[in-house]
Amino acid sequence: MQTKKIFLSESEIPRQWYNVAADMPTPMEPPLHPGTGQPAGPEDFAPIFPMPLLEQEMSQDRFIDIPEAVLEKYLIWRPTPLYRAYDLEKHLDTPAKIYFKNEGVSPAGSHKPNTALAQAYYNKISGTKRLTTETGAGQWGSALSMCCKLFDLECKVYMVKVSYNQKPYRRMMMQTWGAECVPSPSSETAAGRKILEQNPDSPGSLGIAISEAVEAAVQDETTKYSLGSVLNHVLLHQTINGLECQKQLAQTGDYPDVVIGCAGGGSNFAGLAFPFVRDKINGKDIDVIAVEPTSCPTMTRGPFAYDFGDTVQMTPLIAMNTLGHSFVPEPIHAGGLRYHGISPLVSQLLLDNLIRAEAIPQLETFEAGVKFARTEGFISAPETDHAVAVAIREAVKAKEEGKEKVILFNWSGHGLVDMAAYEAYFAGRLQDHALHEDEIQRALADIAPLPKPKQYTGA
């Protein structure tokens, strides 16, 4: 009988996170404060983040020890299993070996607790009593709720009211884990009250919920705010996944030719890929692919430039791949992939040609997800389907080339509370969109006058 799942024992769990910033050939360009034009520092963010996380955010240390208390809690679901997708390989009739890392086994069903747990811990030891955050349907809110409870922190989640009313299950998950989940706008913050005064029946928005969560943190010294994507420390915490995977693959004698992850804010992709990027920097020949939708081609077609994160132009300038702040992406049914800009770390690795981006039409992602479910059994989250689709593309290519490639992808979460997207796919209500060149050029014209970083790649 063939080995389907490759496990690590609990004693083999990695003891450190990997910080790719230490190995990047090009040092990261710092975010610039829009008011001063000077680099934004830890003190700017101190009202909402504890100092250990801000230190990690700026750190150049290659490895950062995972505290023992975090390791103990990681053991609830980690190490996560590495699977060999034999039935998918057979279905595709490919000579490729396909592996996937199953991050859907966490209690919250995705990779998100990898950082939620670490953030809860560092807040706990810094004297924080309560964490706040915002959530829509509740994937991040539920992950943070669970992890706060594990470290005996209070958790307050401002859930957009329309989601609060329509998505009871993740709300109930949060409540089960002891979090206080309130519909936003609430009467508890100035930001919420202002909205309610104008419209008592406001259904809320993510923007309002963020304002409430940040305000609650700023106004109480023992309360901090937590974010689940984009930031360097978030990506750092996710690397435990790729580090585990390297140990698991060593058991098989295989090493990946291709490493794949879907990239929205970047934490999902970074978690699996960054430890392999380190190998690539040190000479390994690996194709590391960040997958994005064709309808929002931030990485595959956007230049590297300083972009204002908002058109009011009051927020820090940060070097990242971007299509410009006036770009309105086409529709895609995978909420996690809709960031206008991706993580600065991921952008810089793209610029240094250490990773590459590939864009996938949404119909192909759902076709892949259904194929995966019907061979390997697991129903993927819609954003996870992007990685599945590229894995299938690479396996088909290996067949055409007659190569026995080793393909590894991050199966970042299950889609069991997201079946409406599949329903729309089966009902034929989804369609593909390609961004026209003139739309891209129009968006890029907007950022032409902005200051350019040293590695600017635009025309």
Added chain:
Amino acid sequence: MTKKPTVPPDTEKIRCPRLGHQIPFSYCRRENQGLPCFKTADCWHSHFPVVEYLRKELTPEQWKTVFMNRPKQKMLSLLDQIEQAKASKKGK
């Protein structure tokens, strides 16, 4: 799928990529403090001539507010949010 020539009813639902679940058209039209969500044109593009519709519904100033002053990314808006919260605290 072909575009319908008419504006959908307020009750028609599509998946919201920001919130992660199905929401009615009425929400998209009012999400931004009574103005449309900045992704309305994007999300409804394939369903009906939404840009044409919005151009008619909104004043030029509203159009600019919604589609030129886009909501901020989480990461890049944090400092701004902190400053707003500090100002709110001082005003108490």
